[in-house]
Amino acid sequence: MDNLNTQEIVETLKTNLKRIEDRDFSIYFFVIDTNGAPTGAVANIYEHVKLLTELGYKAHILHEKNEYTTKQVEYVKSWLGEEYSSLSHVSIEDKTVKINMTDVIMVPELFANVMEQTVNLPGKRVVFCQSYDYITETLQPGKTWLDYGITDCITTTDKQKEYIDNLFNEKVNTSVVPVAIDERFTKNEEPKKPIVAIMTRDQRDTVKIFKNFYIKYPHLKWVTFRDMRGMTKDVFSEALRESCVSVWVDDIAGFGTFPIESMACGTPVIGKLPNLANGWVTEKNGIWVDNTVIIPDLLSQYLQSWLEDSVPSDIFSEMDDTVGNFTTKIMKETIESVYGELFSNREKEIKETLAKYEVEDLKEKK
């Protein structure tokens, strides 16, 4: 607005206020091209875009290169389904994206460089933090989000919010939108199979766990381990549904989608507690440990119980209770309220600016 006179600024601000009232603004979610690799974080971004679109907002996936729409979107289609791949996608390379003051850009926590490069854009920038562990990954030493003019953040758990509040001395306004478990994660009517679904952040952990298991418990060598990496959502949910137990190791998990998806499929989890507690773990909704070394032993005990139909039933009721907190309905309601607040704060900011310029305009007219 540097080139405008006061009256023009007032008019621009009024137009933008009208845009907010009419929901005639865009929310851009910056995503990276994972080259086809399915990731929970990207899936959650797509979920936000989908739910905001359903709520009547103009939400878009913002990607860097044009080729994303030909390659990655096809992957997204096979991985998440057409209802996600058909969401609005816009490319930075295309140079057709025009950011207005009322627009919002959601930047993943990992991309400090994007935060820096977008400092002069007129829209509001909000950090979309799904993994607290990546916050400082690309931040220059001594820099904070505040240095890039970012004062708002949306994260997925209360524990991550606490971490962010603590890190930035409560100067970043952080809200929580928990992840919803996709409705494809349901229980199978068919009996489960002696298959262990295993998901570890570091693939070496998967190999270590099943090799140790087979060495220590050769009589259970016939039990199959299924590495859950790189599957489409449909195949992934089907595999999880038919497994009798799952194993999860992810020290830096922010939310921990996999274990809840597993619970939704009626598949108990043997999991290593991540470094940052995620808030939904209870004593009974899974078998939780603080080191990976004992996982093969616990797995053998669990499988023995499963083979004898003697798994305690309370684990299943507790799992159901946990899953009940992460429905799409709850997520949609939370999105409506969290983003609604974000937009109304933006409206307030613009109104305050408008009031300032109106006073100035009056002075100039006098």
Add this chain to the structure above:
Amino acid sequence: METNLTVIIPVLTLDEKEKDLFANAIKSIEDQKVGVEKILIVVPKNSEAKKTLDSYDFTDEIKNITTIIENDGDTDFSTQINVGVENCETEWFSILEVDDIYSAIWFDNFMVYREHYKEVDLFLPIVLDVNDENKFLHFSNEPVWARDFSEKMGYVDYDSLLNFPNFQVCGSIIKTESFKSVGGLKSSVKMFFNYEFLLRMSYYDMTMMTIPKIGYKKYNMRENSLFWKYKNDKEYFMDPLESKFWYNTSKKECYFKKDRGIKYEGENVE
């Protein structure tokens, strides 16, 4: 829903020790969450075992569903079972050896799996093999759940049987009609009669799967049991050459529904 299931118990002898084991076997039927329609005990005619059974103190619950069939023909294991099946009126039957037991969850699981796997003709349990001291030795029937063991995980098929003969049929729940249609067990085939039967079932397109639950506990090599006799009893003794003969014979005879009365003559081993 009814199990529509008969338990066939072949009894050859019933000495004091075997009587205790028999009591456990019967109790394992009583302990099931779902009941069976019938128990058929097949016993040699006019034998000591028959007399013992006549005076055996069954509970009323068991007595009401039990029939003792006197077999006046051959008394080998296969014939005893075939006689039992001839008298079986239910859709399904299962073989329980006097010295083994079902686990309490077995028939319940059969009901569940029968509902979901309607195409299956024979459900094998995972068998817990223990020694005389009740110590775990190994599982049986479980390898079908290993990756790439058979064409379809959990199922026993012809190719997998050719590579792996060690399945246990006792404890299995078999569709009576399917059993009859392939000709039943062959008494001429020694030691590998189970194997030959499974090969024949798969050859004639019967579907077989292992329910991945421990359904049967087998006391391995119990003194005076059939396989113990193959190893230790002069009358039954089988040397490795003969054993190999029956193994190879099973692979050839499985194409024939009828028992062709093959005999081991010492020199006809490949």
